[in-house]
Amino acid sequence: xxxVVQKYGGTSVESIEKMKQIANRIINRKNQGDxxxxxxxxxGKTTNYLTSIATQISSRPCTREMDVLLSTGEQVTISxxxxxxxxxxYPSISLTGYQAGISTSGTHTKNxxxxxxxxxxxxxxxxxxxxxxxxxxxxxxxxxxxxxxRGGSDTxxxxxxxxxxxRCEIYTDVTGIYSVDPRLYKHAKKLKEVSYEEMMExxxxxxxxxxxxxxxxxxxxxxxxxxASSSDEEEGxxxxxxxxxxxxxxxxxxxxxxxxxxxxxxxVPYSSRTIATIFSNLAKNEVNVDMISQTSPQDEKVNxxxxxxxxxxxxxxxxxxxxxxxxxxxxxxxxxxxxxLSVVGIGMRNQSGIAAEIFRLFALHDINFKxxxxxxxxxxxxxxxxxxxxxxxxxxxxxxx
Amino acid sequence: xxxVVQKYGGTSVESIEKMKQIANRIINRKNQGDxxxxxxxxxGKTTNYLTSIATQISSRPCTREMDVLLSTGEQVTISxxxxxxxxxxYPSISLTGYQAGISTSGTHTKNxxxxxxxxxxxxxxxxxxxxxxxxxxxxxxxxxxxxxxRGGSDTxxxxxxxxxxxRCEIYTDVTGIYSVDPRLYKHAKKLKEVSYEEMMExxxxxxxxxxxxxxxxxxxxxxxxxxASSSDEEEGxxxxxxxxxxxxxxxxxxxxxxxxxxxxxxxVPYSSRTIATIFSNLAKNEVNVDMISQTSPQDEKVNxxxxxxxxxxxxxxxxxxxxxxxxxxxxxxxxxxxxxLSVVGIGMRNQSGIAAEIFRLFALHDINFKxxxxxxxxxxxxxxxxxxxxxxxxxxxxxxx
Numbered sequence: 001x002x003x004v005v006q007k008y009g010g011t012s013v014e015s016i017e018k019m020k021q022i023a024n025r026i027i028n029r030k031n032q033g034d035x036x037x038x039x040x041x042x043x044g045k046t047t048n049y050l051t052s053i054a055t056q057i058s059s060r061p062c063t064r065e066m067d068v069l070l071s072t073g074e075q076v077t078i079s080x081x082x083x084x085x086x087x088x089x090y091p092s093i094s095l096t097g098y099q100a101g102i103s104t105s106g107t108h109t110k111n112x113x114x115x116x117x118x119x120x121x122x123x124x125x126x127x128x129x130x131x132x133x134x135x136x137x138x139x140x141x142x143x144x145x146x147x148x149x150r151g152g153s154d155t156x157x158x159x160x161x162x163x164x165x166x167r168c169e170i171y172t173d174v175t176g177i178y179s180v181d182p183r184l185y186k187h188a189k190k191l192k193e194v195s196y197e198e199m200m201e202x203x204x205x206x207x208x209x210x211x212x213x214x215x216x217x218x219x220x221x222x223x224x225x226x227x228a229s230s231s232d233e234e235e236g237x238x239x240x241x242x243x244x245x246x247x248x249x250x251x252x253x254x255x256x257x258x259x260x261x262x263x264x265x266x267x268v269p270y271s272s273r274t275i276a277t278i279f280s281n282l283a284k285n286e287v288n289v290d291m292i293s294q295t296s297p298q299d300e301k302v303n304x305x306x307x308x309x310x311x312x313x314x315x316x317x318x319x320x321x322x323x324x325x326x327x328x329x330x331x332x333x334x335x336x337x338x339x340x341l342s343v344v345g346i347g348m349r350n351q352s353g354i355a356a357e358i359f360r361l362f363a364l365h366d367i368n369f370k371x372x373x374x375x376x377x378x379x380x381x382x383x384x385x386x387x388x389x390x391x392x393x394x395x396x397x398x399x400x401x
Numbered sequence: 402x403x404x405v406v407q408k409y410g411g412t413s414v415e416s417i418e419k420m421k422q423i424a425n426r427i428i429n430r431k432n433q434g435d436x437x438x439x440x441x442x443x444x445g446k447t448t449n450y451l452t453s454i455a456t457q458i459s460s461r462p463c464t465r466e467m468d469v470l471l472s473t474g475e476q477v478t479i480s481x482x483x484x485x486x487x488x489x490x491y492p493s494i495s496l497t498g499y500q501a502g503i504s505t506s507g508t509h510t511k512n513x514x515x516x517x518x519x520x521x522x523x524x525x526x527x528x529x530x531x532x533x534x535x536x537x538x539x540x541x542x543x544x545x546x547x548x549x550x551r552g553g554s555d556t557x558x559x560x561x562x563x564x565x566x567x568r569c570e571i572y573t574d575v576t577g578i579y580s581v582d583p584r585l586y587k588h589a590k591k592l593k594e595v596s597y598e599e600m601m602e603x604x605x606x607x608x609x610x611x612x613x614x615x616x617x618x619x620x621x622x623x624x625x626x627x628x629a630s631s632s633d634e635e636e637g638x639x640x641x642x643x644x645x646x647x648x649x650x651x652x653x654x655x656x657x658x659x660x661x662x663x664x665x666x667x668x669v670p671y672s673s674r675t676i677a678t679i680f681s682n683l684a685k686n687e688v689n690v691d692m693i694s695q696t697s698p699q700d701e702k703v704n705x706x707x708x709x710x711x712x713x714x715x716x717x718x719x720x721x722x723x724x725x726x727x728x729x730x731x732x733x734x735x736x737x738x739x740x741x742l743s744v745v746g747i748g749m750r751n752q753s754g755i756a757a758e759i760f761r762l763f764a765l766h767d768i769n770f771k772x773x774x775x776x777x778x779x780x781x782x783x784x785x786x787x788x789x790x791x792x793x794x795x796x797x798x799x800x801x802x
Binding site for chain 2 (some may be wrong): 016050053054056058059061062064065066068069071072075076078079080082083084086087093094096099120143144145
């Protein structure tokens with residue numbers, strides 16, 4: 001009998017009816033002899049709903065209390081799913097983050113898992129119970145309730161699997177990991193296997209399958225992660241260590257991140273002190289600055305552009321307030337009409353010329369890009385939103401994705 | 402600076418708007434120099450709503466999981482109220498039952514408080530914070546989340562005040578404690594003071610102000626409880642130790658309990674074994690049997706009647722199942738058309754003849770009663786629902802309530 005950690009996301013548990021379907025899957029698996037630890041998210045749009053209540057109180061509600069509020073979402077799900085399993089005659093027990101031994105630290109609403117004390121979970125498994133754990137939450141050293149931020153339930157699942165040294169299965173509303181989001185490119189291919197490295201890169205660049213840090217934990221502990229649909233039996237995709245292949249495909253996937261904005265600071269005095277102040281203020285305000293570009297200085301002035309997540313306007317404006325007091329004439333342009341398009345592949349390491357090929361294609365088809373950055377296994381472009389579909393089709397066709 | 406525990410019920414915190422009004426009251430009080438511990442219930446009808454979801458899963462959902470589910474209600478309230486206070490610039494912190502050190506034991510959904518470790522609360526008070534505690538919940542020895550059952554938030558508030566050795570204020574949707582429910586008798590008088598003993602009796606007999614056990618704890622630790630409206634400034638009522646008065650009013654209050662049913666078992670074999678089995682089965686099933694009456698035996702058979710809370714039909718039917726296998730011919734009649742009417746007063750101790758007077762009045766006005774029981778400071782009657790208004794007016798007028 002092997003232990004398996006399964007995670008079901010918000011859409012999979014959005015109603016009692018859906019939870020009953022999930023319970024069927026869990027029971028079938030239990031009957032096959034596996035010991036199960038089930039990690040669940042809040043039902044459907046609960047987290048958004050709770051957040052909207054809090055924003056009736058403040059545009060930036062106290063984050064400690066935000067964690068107290070949001071963590072109720074998963075607590076509701078674990079209790080209901082456990083009730084359903086018990087009603088079906090299967091011993092089960094629900095555990096909140098702190099009951100499951102998940103200790104965390106860091107900034108409220110964005111905590112990191114330090115450790116998981118799995119003793120309690122193991123005891124319940126030894127008693128034959130199906131253990132239902134609230135994803136996304138933990139407890140810090142002061143005994144405060146914490147949450148793990150975006151993708152937190154995946155992180156919980158992978159962290160539990162890492163400590164229990166077992167396989168992790170992520171059930172979601174897609175049937176696996178695709179080279180390109182099938183909604184953007186209908187010929188997209190499902191990938192049977194993806195390496196940790198590629199998955200991390202794809203996740204960082206906008207693929208909404210898993211957060212990069214969950215993949216990072218899986219990689220660190222070498223845990224096999226299986227991603228599949230929670231509603232059908234179609235074979236999914238594996239995230240695992242890359243087995244060396246004779247010939248690697250140069251590009252594995254293409255991702256698009258719609259939820260960005262590009263900020264341009266016009267006529268910034270060309271002094272390293274000013275520029276350092278800008279970015280240290282952004283960092284202090286926890287703005288996730290992504291791609292940065294700068295024009296050549298003219299008359300001792302430069303334009304600086306950077307991209308950031310689309311929901312951080314308030315944080316950015318607050319961070320730039322101080323700069324405005326130093327550089328009174330500073331003009332700030334916020335452009336919401338752009339997206340970030342990236343291609344990812346371990347094979348790029350050994351093949352030069354991918355960037356050149358993309359530049360050629362973009363020029364040929366009149367697609368302008370505003371920024372470009374490269375990593376060892378990816379290239380990303382900031383382009384106008386209206387060029388998105390054309391650019392995706394162009395690259396996906398070219399690289400056979 | 403004195404510490405005060407204030408409790409606000411579900412109606413008082415049913416919306417963000419209402420919570421903001423409560424926050425004003427709290428801030429005014431804080432500005433007067435008091436240190437505040439605020440106990441809150443779940444918002445409005447949340448507990449009923451969560452219960453209704455659980456009953457979609459099972460008619461008797463697992464009680465351990467029920468506690469996990471229900472406790473989220475107060476957790477939402479504490480986080481939002483604390484956010485509101487912080488937004489107004491007042492340091493505050495929310496604590497769930499377990500964070501507030503409330504340890505409990507007993508049956509899930511009906512736990513009793515064993516002890517409160519107030520160290521954490523005191524630390525936060527010392528730091529000048531307003532402490533917001535989730536009512537109705539705690540944690541048991543195994544680390545499971547527990548709830549305290551009906552009136553649990555009052556119990557939390559009184560238990561905290563008892564340990565902090567301070568005054569307890571219960572804010573609710575009524576303006577105080579009345580001799581008779583003003584909805585039933587419009588001339589009802591507000592009582593300035595009620596003794597613990599009378600309040601316990603009135604609560605046990607159906608007054609919906611506070612649960613008897615909260616009053617019992619207040620009495621045990623001699624904590625003054627103030628009951629008043631959460632929405633206006635009208636002076637409320639005090640529950641406290643009775644100061645000896647030269648002349649006590651014979652009857653302090655009249656209560657009506659609508660939510661009862663009367664069960665009659667027809668032709669039960671007149672053997673103590675059978676009767677003992679009936680009541681031990683009812684006890685095993687946690688039926689709250691209240692008034693019991695029995696006819697004189699005829700042909701070795703008796704009729705037995707008892708009253709119980711109106712929502713325990715399922716429990717009662719299950720409990721009587723076994724009896725039916727012993728006494729195949731047993732006929733069970735469940736009568737939902739009756740209520741329990743009680744008069745309460747410490748003065749009854751020293752005055753005989755109250756019962757006689759009521760019997761006389763009932764006979765004169767043709768009000769039939771099915772059962773009668775007396776305690777040292779109360780008399781209760783089971784009467785038909787249709788006689789309720791007449792009987793209330795009759796007794797309230799007679800005893801000047």
